[in-house]
Amino acid sequence: DADVTQTPRNRITKTGKRIMLECSQTKGHDRMYWYRQDPGLGLRLIYYSFDVKDINKGEISDGYSVSRQAQAKFSLSLESAIPNQTALYFCATSDRARHYGYTFGSGTRLTVV
Amino acid sequence: AQKITQTQPGMFVQEKEAVTLDCTYDTSDQSYGLFWYKQPSSGEMIFLIYQGSYDEQNATEGRYSLNFQKARKSANLVISASQLGDSAMYFCAMTLNTGFQKLVFGTGTRLLVSP
Numbered sequence: 001d002a003d004v005t006q007t008p009r010n011r012i013t014k015t016g017k018r019i020m021l022e023c024s025q026t027k028g029h030d031r032m033y034w035y036r037q038d039p040g041l042g043l044r045l046i047y048y049s050f051d052v053k054d055i056n057k058g059e060i061s062d063g064y065s066v067s068r069q070a071q072a073k074f075s076l077s078l079e080s081a082i083p084n085q086t087a088l089y090f091c092a093t094s095d096r097a098r099h100y101g102y103t104f105g106s107g108t109r110l111t112v113v
Numbered sequence: 114a115q116k117i118t119q120t121q122p123g124m125f126v127q128e129k130e131a132v133t134l135d136c137t138y139d140t141s142d143q144s145y146g147l148f149w150y151k152q153p154s155s156g157e158m159i160f161l162i163y164q165g166s167y168d169e170q171n172a173t174e175g176r177y178s179l180n181f182q183k184a185r186k187s188a189n190l191v192i193s194a195s196q197l198g199d200s201a202m203y204f205c206a207m208t209l210n211t212g213f214q215k216l217v218f219g220t221g222t223r224l225l226v227s228p
Contacts, residue, residue, distance in 0.1 A: 033215070040122075042204060042218040058215075088156060094214075101148050101208070102216055104158035 006105035021076045023091030032074040037088040081112040115140040119219035126195045134190040134222045136205035144210035147188040152202040195226045
């Protein structure tokens with residue numbers, strides 16, 4: 001099993017629909033992150049969480065919300081999807097042992113039509 | 114705050130040759146970490162190499178080495194003896210060792226290795 005698992009891997013949804021992307025990890029890391037990747041823009045931080053009770057907005061949080069259900073689970077929701085939220089979404093975890101470098105999930109490719 | 118700049122949108126190299134991917138960074142912090150990740154066409158992000166700001170030696174991991182020039186604020190990735198499987202996007206990233214410690218990414222360089 002992967003250390004960081006994202007579901008679904010691919011999703012097509014309609015404008016205005018609510019959608020949840022899920023992430024679970026077996027690394028035991030406290031820190032979890034959601035990023036989106038767009039061509040030519042690299043990866044940009046949406047939300048991050050240091051533990052279950054500590055959730056923070058990143059640089060592009062508008063239109064998104066998150067839930068940290070447990071240390072191992074961190075979900076990202078698009079409340080009302082719009083086409084410019086079409087992107088590749090990554091969940092990641094980190095801890096001090098790797099100099100806070102990340103372990104990434106495989107990504108969720110989301111298309112909003 | 115920190116910023117990463119990758120000025121090469123695309124690079125081409127022939128198999129078995131070496132290639133350097135450029136990365137410059139900007140921060141006023143003295144303690145930070147620099148990373149390179151590889152993203153093949155399948156989409157996953159693969160960690161390649163790490164360099165700490167206080168590390169005196171350049172980091173090496175197999176065919177990957179990081180040419181760290183602190184005064185110039187550059188952290189170039191050198192891939193020796195390129196292979197066809199090295200064709201991918203490459204991202205430079207950094208984290209500060211104080212405060213939040215989030216990873217900030219550059220926009221990436223697409224490397225194509227030809228036979």
